[in-house]
Amino acid sequence: MLKKILFNAQNKSQLIIAMIGAFLGFTFLVTSIHYLIRVNEFGEGEEILGSNTMIIQKKVTNLNTLKLASLDFSAKDIDHLKKQEFTKSLDPIISNNFDVTLQTDSELVPYMRTDVFVQSIKGEFTKIDSDKWKWKPGDQFVPIILPREFLVMLNTFATAKGIPPVSDDLAKSVNFKFTLSAKGKKEKVDVRIVGFTNEVSAILVPSSFMEYGNTNYAKNKAAEITQLMITVKEGLFGEYENYIKRHSIESKANSMVVGKLKSVAGTLFSILIAISVITVFLAGLVLLQYAQLLISKNEYEIKTLLHLGYSPRRIIRSILFYFIKVFALISAASLLTFSLIKLLIDQMLMTGGIQIDSEYTLLSFLAVFIAFGVYTIVNYFNAKRGVLKTL
Amino acid sequence: MNIHFKNVIPNPLRNITHHEQSIWNNSFSLQKGQKVMLNATSGKGKTTFTHTLSGLRKDYSGKILFDEQDLQDFSAEDWAELRKNKLSFVFQDLQLFPNLTVQENLQIKNDLTKSFTEDELKQMLEKLEIEDKWSNQCGLLSMGQQQRVAIIRALSQPYEWLLMDEPFSHLDENNTQLALSLIHKRTAEQGAGFILTSLGDDHQFTFDKVLNL
Numbered sequence: 161m162l163k164k165i166l167f168n169a170q171n172k173s174q175l176i177i178a179m180i181g182a183f184l185g186f187t188f189l190v191t192s193i194h195y196l197i198r199v200n201e202f203g204e205g206e207e208i209l210g211s212n213t214m215i216i217q218k219k220v221t222n223l224n225t226l227k228l229a230s231l232d233f234s235a236k237d238i239d240h241l242k243k244q245e246f247t248k249s250l251d252p253i254i255s256n257n258f259d260v261t262l263q264t265d266s267e268l269v270p271y272m273r274t275d276v277f278v279q280s281i282k283g284e285f286t287k288i289d290s291d292k293w294k295w296k297p298g299d300q301f302v303p304i305i306l307p308r309e310f311l312v313m314l315n316t317f318a319t320a321k322g323i324p325p326v327s328d329d330l331a332k333s334v335n336f337k338f339t340l341s342a343k344g345k346k347e348k349v350d351v352r353i354v355g356f357t358n359e360v361s362a363i364l365v366p367s368s369f370m371e372y373g374n375t376n377y378a379k380n381k382a383a384e385i386t387q388l389m390i391t392v393k394e395g396l397f398g399e400y401e402n403y404i405k406r407h408s409i410e411s412k413a414n415s416m417v418v419g420k421l422k423s424v425a426g427t428l429f430s431i432l433i434a435i436s437v438i439t440v441f442l443a444g445l446v447l448l449q450y451a452q453l454l455i456s457k458n459e460y461e462i463k464t465l466l467h468l469g470y471s472p473r474r475i476i477r478s479i480l481f482y483f484i485k486v487f488a489l490i491s492a493a494s495l496l497t498f499s500l501i502k503l504l505i506d507q508m509l510m511t512g513g514i515q516i517d518s519e520y521t522l523l524s525f526l527a528v529f530i531a532f533g534v535y536t537i538v539n540y541f542n543a544k545r546g547v548l549k550t551l
Numbered sequence: 552m553n554i555h556f557k558n559v560i561p562n563p564l565r566n567i568t569h570h571e572q573s574i575w576n577n578s579f580s581l582q583k584g585q586k587v588m589l590n591a592t593s594g595k596g597k598t599t600f601t602h603t604l605s606g607l608r609k610d611y612s613g614k615i616l617f618d619e620q621d622l623q624d625f626s627a628e629d630w631a632e633l634r635k636n637k638l639s640f641v642f643q644d645l646q647l648f649p650n651l652t653v654q655e656n657l658q659i660k661n662d663l664t665k666s667f668t669e670d671e672l673k674q675m676l677e678k679l680e681i682e683d684k685w686s687n688q689c690g691l692l693s694m695g696q697q698q699r700v701a702i703i704r705a706l707s708q709p710y711e712w713l714l715m716d717e718p719f720s721h722l723d724e725n726n727t728q729l730a731l732s733l734i735h736k737r738t739a740e741q742g743a744g745f746i747l748t749s750l751g752d753d754h755q756f757t758f759d760k761v762l763n764l
Contacts, residue, residue, distance in 0.1 A: 161659050165648060464646045467607070469635035469663050469708065472627045551627055 178446035185439030186494035192432035194524035232384040246396035258377035266334035280370040301350040305364040455546030559613035591764035597748040639710040649690025694721040713745035
C-alpha cells in the first residue's frame with residue numbers, strides 16, 4: 161500500500177533515462193576495469209632482463225638503406241659506450257652466424273616451419289633461472305625463450321586454419337625442433353619453450369648452444385654485432401637517453417609490439433574508466449534528483465502517513481528499498497551485458513591470436529558493488545533528509 | 552494517559568486577549584476516559600489546539616504533558632508510536648488519500664495495528680450507511696461521506712485519546728448521531744477518552760467536561 165501511495169502516480173520517464181545512463185556507466189565501468197586488469201596481466205612476469213637493462217641497436221635510416229652507413233657496432237663504438245658515466249655494464253649480444261629453422265613437432269599445434277634468428281645474452285643481464293637455462297651437446301632438448309609475438313602469430317595462423325589456439329601451457333609442453341644447417345651437413349635438435357618474453361624479438365638460447373652452432377655450422381662471413389645489452393646506472397637515465405638520441409641509437413625494448421599494444425590498450429581502458437566514472441556520477445545525480453522530486457511531490461502523502469502513525473524510519477526504508485531495487489536492476493543488467501560483451505571481446509582477441517585469462521576479475525565486480533553501495537548510501541541520506549523535512 | 556496543560560499559549564495567539572475560562576494561558580488536566588467538548592467560534596484556535604496536542608505544531612509557550620512527559624521532548628519516532636497506539640485523530644481537513652479507494656484508506660491505517668478484519672471495517676461502514684462506497688475512490692465522495700470514512704479510519708487503531716476537529720461539520724443530524732454513537736461505543740470499549748471540537752452545536756450527548764476558548 162505504501163508503494164502505491166508513494167510511487168504509483170509518478171512520471172517515470174526521468175527515472176528511465178537516469179537508469180539507462182547508470183546502466184551504460186556501470187557496464188562501461190565493469191568492462192573497462194576488467195580489460196585494464198587483463199591487458200596489464202598479459203605477458204606479466206615475462207621480463208627476463210634485469211632492472212635498468214635493455215637492448216640497444218642503431219636506428220635504421222636512409223643511409224643504411226643506401227649502404228652508406230652500417231648498423232653494426234664497431235669495437236670503437238662499444239669502447240666509447242663503455243666509457244660513459246651512465247654505463248654500468250655493456251656486452252654484445254651474440255647472434256647466430258649459422259642457418260637455423262624452427263618447426264613445430266606435435267599434432268596438437270599447427271605445422272609451421274620458418275627460418276629464425278636466435279640470440280644469447282650473458283646471464284648477468286637476465287633473471288632467467290640458471291638451472292633451467294643450460295645446454296650441452298647430447299641433452300634431450302634445447303631450452304628456449306620465445307618472443308610473445310611469435311605465439312600471437314602462431315595463434316593467428318591457427319585460428320585462420322580453424323585449429324584451436326595454443327595456450328602458453330600447451331606451447332611449453334609440446335616439442336619444437338631446430339634444424340641447424342651448413343654446406344653439406346644438417347642437424348635436428350629438440351627444442352622446448354621454457355618461457356616467453358616481451359622484451360626481446362629474437363628467440364633466446366643458452367650461450368653454450370650459440371657457441372655450438374657458431375662453431376659447427378658457421379658461415380664464412382664473420383658475425384656482426386648489431387645489438388648490445390646495456391645496464392644503466394640508477395639515476396642516470398637522462399644522460400643515457402640524450403646519448404642514444406645523439407648517436408642515433410634506439411632501445412629495442414621500446415619497439416616491442418606487445419608492450420606497445422598493452423600501453424595503447426591500457427591508456428584507452430583508463431580513459432574509458434574515467435568516462436564511466438563520470439557517467440555513473442552524472443546518472444547518480446539524475447537519480448538523486450528524481451528521488452528528491454518524488455519526495456517533494458509526495459509531501460502531502462508523507463505528511464499524512466506520519467500523522468496516521470507511520471514512523472519516519474518506515475517511510476525512509478520504503479523509499480530506500482524502491483531505489484535499491486532500481487539500483488539492483490541496473491547492476492544486474494550491467495553485469496549481464498558485461499558477460500555478453502566479454503564473450504564477444506574474448507572471442508575477438510582469440511581470433512587475433514591474443515589469449516588472455518577468461519576468468520572474471522574480482523575488482524571489476526567490486527567496482528559495480530561499490531557504485532551500488534555509494535548510490536544506496538547517498539539515497540538513504542537523501543530520503544532521510546526529505547522525509548524529516550516534512551515533519 | 553492523562554493530559555496536563557500548564558499555561559499554554561500558542562505563539563500566534565499570544566497577542567489576543569483570552570477570557571478567564573479560556574484554556575489558553577491556564578492550567579488544567581484531562582483525565583483518561585473523559586469525554587471532552589471544546590466549544591468555540593471560528594478563529595479562536597480549535598485547530599491550533601488539536602494540532603498542538605497531536606504534535607503537528609510546537610510553536611507555543613508553557614507546557615503540555617502526557618502523564619509526566621513533556622510533548623516538546625518527543626522525537627519523531629516517539630510521535631509515530633503515540634499516533635499508532637495512543638492518540639487518534641479526525642482532522643478538520645480529513646487528510647484522506649483522494650486517489651485511493653475507501654478500502655485502501657482504511658487499510659493503510661488498519662495495517663499498522665491489524666485492529667480489525669475486513670468484515671469489521673465493512674460493518675462500521677454499514678453503520679454509517681456508506682458500505683456501498685467500499686471500492687469507490689475517496690476523492691470522488693461527497694464531503695459528508697469523506698468525513699465518515701475519516702471517522703472510521705480514526706477508530707481503526709487502539710487509542711487512549713481520540714481528537715476530533717469539527718468531525719461532523721458536513722453531516723446531517725441523523726448521521727452525526729450514528730457517528731457519535733459508533734465513536735462512543737469504540738471509545739468505551741477501550742476505556743479511552745475523546746476531545747471533540749465544535750462550533751457550539753448541540754450533539755445531544757453528555758460530555759464529562761466542556762472546554763472554552
